[in-house]
Amino acid sequence: MNTLPKTLESQSKIRFQDCDPFNHLNNGNYIDYFMNHREDQLIKHYAIDVYAMAQKLGKSWVSSSNQIAYIKPALLMETVSIESQLIHYDSSNLKVEMRMYNKDKSQLKAVIWCGFVHFNLLKQQREAHSENLMTLFKGVKIEIKEQLFEERINNIRKMKANSSTIVKS
Template identity: 30%
Template sequence: MKISVENIVKSPETKLFVRFQDCDVLGHLNNVRYFDYFLNTREEHTRYYYALNLLELSKKYQANWVVTNHQIAYLRPADLGENIIIQTQLVHFDETSIVIEASMYNETRTHLKSLLWTTMRYVSSTTGRSTEHSAEVLEMLAAIQVNEVEHQPEGFQKRIAEITQVFKNAAPTKKV
């Protein structure tokens, strides 16, 4: 499970198309479907960018991450037929948990549409109780964590303001 830190993409992005089946009667992405888009994209990012298969990891360490909390903000609608960009990144970890940030932008990255912080607890598959990350898992988490994002559980609204301020002050192509 050694991740090469050379040329690692800590904040991978994926372009997605908002499909009819995922929208509400107003033609906006259904609120529940945001979670599917975000979590499925993160799973793809871990597989493609870090060569991590979460099922294999859970078998190897007899533990897996279980969602304990979501914080989500719906700032602008994602519309039917629209191309969107989803970026995911690990913004925090400790001995027993991780926090993933997922952000959704319009195709030109001029507007933040939604932001999600998902907190996950590392849980033993044999006991069903919280367990500590192994040294190898901690090393992997350290390699992919984004240090530029200051994570504090009460700082979710502050993080939204930081990202949206970038759009007010910078060119539309600047990445967050």
């Protein structure tokens, strides 16, 4: 039996049109990079195409919330590594954590928690996840101990600092 990956990863190059006058990725564009990563990886690893679902079934997910921490700037023409993972789900909600690093993942750039609501586009109302989706979510969800975004950011920073110290020893 093939085990599905819980953490999805890809790389992307920061483009000129997405940067501010300081050659940093514009704050609003971080979300675009995160969402593009997640959409591509859902298709690649879980065979979930949110747009095909919307067209065929009239159901998909809509964004309900975003919490983002900008830690280090992503720079023009820099290749970044993006990771994402499901950290919470229930009958109609998802919460995904995504992290952006430099190419070799030695420097954390940003962290985001994205909330999504499963939505019936035809009825214009919240939709319960199917049994198949709930089974998938159960298999790929990552357990994290933090309930608050700020606490998670602090702990990720500590983990990165500790791993850097261990590597240097």
